[in-house]
Amino acid sequence: MITDRLDLSLEVSTALAEGRPVVALESTLISHGLPYPQNLDVATASESAVRAAGAVPATVAINGGRLLVGLDPAALRALATAPAGSVRKAARPSLAAAIADGGWAATTVSATMIAAHAAGIRVFATGGIGGVHRGALGSGGAPGNRDGGTATATAPALPTFDISSDLEELGRTPMAVACAGPKAILDVPATLEYLETRGVPVVAVGQPDLPGFFARSAGLAAPASVPDVVGAATIVRTHLGLGLGGGILICVPVPAAEALPEDVARAAVERAIGDATAAGIGGPALTPWLLARIAVLTDGASVRANTALIVTDARVAGELAVLLAAG
Numbered sequence: 001m002i003t004d005r006l007d008l009s010l011e012v013s014t015a016l017a018e019g020r021p022v023v024a025l026e027s028t029l030i031s032h033g034l035p036y037p038q039n040l041d042v043a044t045a046s047e048s049a050v051r052a053a054g055a056v057p058a059t060v061a062i063n064g065g066r067l068l069v070g071l072d073p074a075a076l077r078a079l080a081t082a083p084a085g086s087v088r089k090a091a092r093p094s095l096a097a098a099i100a101d102g103g104w105a106a107t108t109v110s111a112t113m114i115a116a117h118a119a120g121i122r123v124f125a126t127g128g129i130g131g132v133h134r135g136a137l138g139s140g141g142a143p144g145n146r147d148g149g150t151a152t153a154t155a156p157a158l159p160t161f162d163i164s165s166d167l168e169e170l171g172r173t174p175m176a177v178a179c180a181g182p183k184a185i186l187d188v189p190a191t192l193e194y195l196e197t198r199g200v201p202v203v204a205v206g207q208p209d210l211p212g213f214f215a216r217s218a219g220l221a222a223p224a225s226v227p228d229v230v231g232a233a234t235i236v237r238t239h240l241g242l243g244l245g246g247g248i249l250i251c252v253p254v255p256a257a258e259a260l261p262e263d264v265a266r267a268a269v270e271r272a273i274g275d276a277t278a279a280g281i282g283g284p285a286l287t288p289w290l291l292a293r294i295a296v297l298t299d300g301a302s303v304r305a306n307t308a309l310i311v312t313d314a315r316v317a318g319e320l321a322v323l324l325a326a327g
Helices: 010-017 028-033 038-052 073-081 092-101 109-119 165-172 188-197 229-242 262-279 283-297 301-325
Strands: 006-008 022-025 056-063 066-069 088-090 105-107 123-125 176-179 202-205 224-226 248-251
Touching: 006 010, 006 109, 010 022, 010 056, 022 038, 022 109, 022 301, 028 038, 028 073, 028 088, 028 105, 028 283, 038 056, 038 073, 038 301, 056 073, 056 109, 066 109, 088 092, 092 105, 092 109, 092 165, 105 109, 109 123, 109 165, 123 301, 165 188, 176 229, 176 301, 188 202, 202 229, 224 229, 229 248, 229 301, 248 301, 262 283, 262 301, 283 301
Parallel strands: 006 066, 022 056, 022 123, 088 105, 123 176, 176 248, 202 224, 202 248
Antiparallel strands: 056 066, 056 105
């Protein structure tokens, strides 16, 4: 049983036993998302934002064959400074292998949700969720063609079926997930359709548009919206109380001061995807390659936006957890 593999920190276990609010945080942003020391700074700032909201942070990772729920400063630093390639990335499909390996592994959205739910945590904060990649359904000119090339009128791109396990986890694990929307590099309309099919409510906070990760808007209306975190808590409480079995996505826009203009974000994403296609980049390497390329194309502005949205999501998740704990 997964509960037999859990190691909760004393702070997290005490908070849960006392009915106090706890927020789960993923660890892939530390080991795979940002370079040192930015990764450690963001991880620490996210935990601080959760605490400032009145909740207890529980960063999740794997080590020694155990699912660690709540990392101490030494563990955060170990992940942040680990040599490149030495930390596994654990999602639902790779969770067993990561645990069996016995070394460090960072948890993605799906693995973090699994561990957090098993521990009894109801709220989780991340940056942007994974989703349906461009080309997953066979659209032309997408990264990941089997031959590494581009689609032509006579040779359309074959579908890659590159769809993140994040979406399946959201459809099966009852938890509120605060994020800045699907990552901008994805096929966002298809991702929304997939979430609808899996019965996952998608709620924007403070605006009618779906947040656009780097930008304030993805250029699409959100399926639902609320004016503030109090409104979000009402929907989350109702959704989880119905016992439907799936999660709910609470989408928070990146702060305006750090947001990329929509046209700048869109142009950088399109350029990066074109570059990835030309270079034959696909599979698990695609997302980190695209994010790194976008950082170059925007002179680091995308990294600043990414950092800001991660901390903002943590704060909102903390506020949400406090409201849920109050009943």
